[in-house]
Amino acid sequence: MQYFVIGAGIWGSVIAERIASQMNEKVLVVERRPHIGGNCHSSIDEKSGVECHRYGSHIFHTSLPEVWKYINQFTSFTNYHHTVLTKHAGRVYSLPINLHTINDFYGKSLSPDEAKAFIAQEIAKEGLGSEPKNLEEQAISRIGRPLYEAFIRDYTRKQWEREPTELPAAIMKRLPVRFSYNTDYFSDTWQGIPRDGYAQLFKKLLDHPNITVQTNTAYEDIRDTIPSDALVCYTGLPDALFGYSLGELTWRSLRFEWETHDVQDFQGTTVMNYADSDVAFTRIHEFKHYHPERAKVYASKATVICKEYPKTWQRGDEAYYPVNDERNTALYEAYTKLAAKNPNVILGGRLGAYRYWDMDKAIENALHVFETKIKR
């Protein structure tokens, strides 16, 4: 049996590592982009020395012991804890909406129970029915109108390029609201940034004599050379695999604008959201704050920031987020049925599975797929 992995993102890299180390089989990894690591890719900005996450901020966090144990074979992690801030109407607030946000926004110092009662009043004022009809109603039924209009409305418009009243309530189902001052963005057992960066992590994952990596190589470039009995683990667009024969899946994409500034600290934090419509981007990442322990780079008077603009995906764009609505779910199902006709093809990764996965979920799934479908 020969093994091919299409795409050197986290899912594909873990699959390749397992095949190489656990089955002692050779595996060819091909990657369309000029680098490994998929959207986790990082590289050092030459001028500032800052390690930049080239496809937006990536923070590793997990509560899965087997994933934590697995990934720690290839890197150690810093003690970084992620927090997010947002600018609204010339002030800075803590996200997700928590007791600090509520008290700052309303100019109060309510206790947790007082804040719950206060927000319940704000919600009651709106007199909404029990079944929210859209994202706006869903959000208002959780936090009331003033907080919705400040922190959710315009940001959602920017993120989805649609009116919140036209978006399904389901998107906001898990809008987190905390009545404590806990500002940790993640509540997982383990959290951090790979100490030597993501680029180094992927280099180690794929550093095995059984693994050959070809970057700048698309699936189409090698498709005809793959023997019919080889196993292909495909992490690209599912619809592209079948020539879009059943139609095109919908994705959300992002555009990044990079800037270097000659200041030690541009914004004082890793991620600053922009809640209002006066700027078109949704957030600014400042990557040096992911590695305060790199003291020399951190202290230097140069920093790299990147403005993130959401955009509707078009063929040729990088696909970031699946749009798991009814149409797309059905279409993806149809493609998986096509794929199932060829037992030598496994669809995987965030793209192949048409799922929004955090890094740990991608690793968990890769380990599971390896154990149940590949290992023998």
Add this chain to the structure above:
Amino acid sequence: MQYFVIGAGIWGSVIAERIASQMNEKVLVVERRPHIGGNCHSSIDEKSGVECHRYGSHIFHTSLPEVWKYINQFTSFTNYHHTVLTKHAGRVYSLPINLHTINDFYGKSLSPDEAKAFIAQEIAKEGLGSEPKNLEEQAISRIGRPLYEAFIRDYTRKQWEREPTELPAAIMKRLPVRFSYNTDYFSDTWQGIPRDGYAQLFKKLLDHPNITVQTNTAYEDIRDTIPSDALVCYTGLPDALFGYSLGELTWRSLRFEWETHDVQDFQGTTVMNYADSDVAFTRIHEFKHYHPERAKVYASKATVICKEYPKTWQRGDEAYYPVNDERNTALYEAYTKLAAKNPNVILGGRLGAYRYWDMDKAIENALHVFETKIKR
């Protein structure tokens, strides 16, 4: 040789553990209080199930690899990261003073460099000389008058029971001010709370067949039974050891008022400072927030809080903080000279060394003293 450790706090417990495990010698630990653990002592509140730090909040944090490795033999740590908030004039602010505090306080959204320039202006307004004459001038020369009056002046009065103009500038030398949104109270490599609590950690430290622990036993109770060639590691008050013959060392003490409340969450965070003079306590601790991972206890509608009141130490009070001014430094020196006359007595621990030590520094010192003065 026989080994005696006076006081079962962190320094004494580490010394005892080392003697027992590394020298395979028997050691008697006597502890005046009814419990081991010194000021790190924790116990479970029966009604709420909340583990309470009985002498105020203790957060373990260190950047010392040998200390981290040592203590992890006896406990694992949670992922807890400490932050501190403060109430002032009916609003809640983040501490130590950082960009969020500054922007909230002044109603702005300054960038790091803008905030630096702004605070520099605030300082310049005061026209202070280059040598601050007291704590007030020291603080104003770092953050300007408005922030000083809001966050430092009244809190310092409560903490020291003296006017900031009468306190030495040195106390405030390291007043931390951050021009970023980093709200981590500690910046050490490792941080957390012992997963099974401090009580359990000390139980494990002292759980060795060579170690005998006698609680409710003062040094005076066993003094006459100690052979003259025994080694005594003494962690009590240095002046008490010599009958206060050269005079009394000065300490700061604390008084705690405990309350149980029938609410899930009283204040939304572990430590809330009270910056203003309208309340006499300096802070309220709410201990359930140290263990959010204890989901059942965390969710239950009962919580334990404790109000912390600073007080001047008097004989019989618990001694918390040394007052390392000129008089006391000289007096302590004199007592160490007395102690040096008896090579079989080692003064150690926070009290015996008359030093303000974090837990990791106490462990580091105990390991060092063991290696250099005890091990043979």
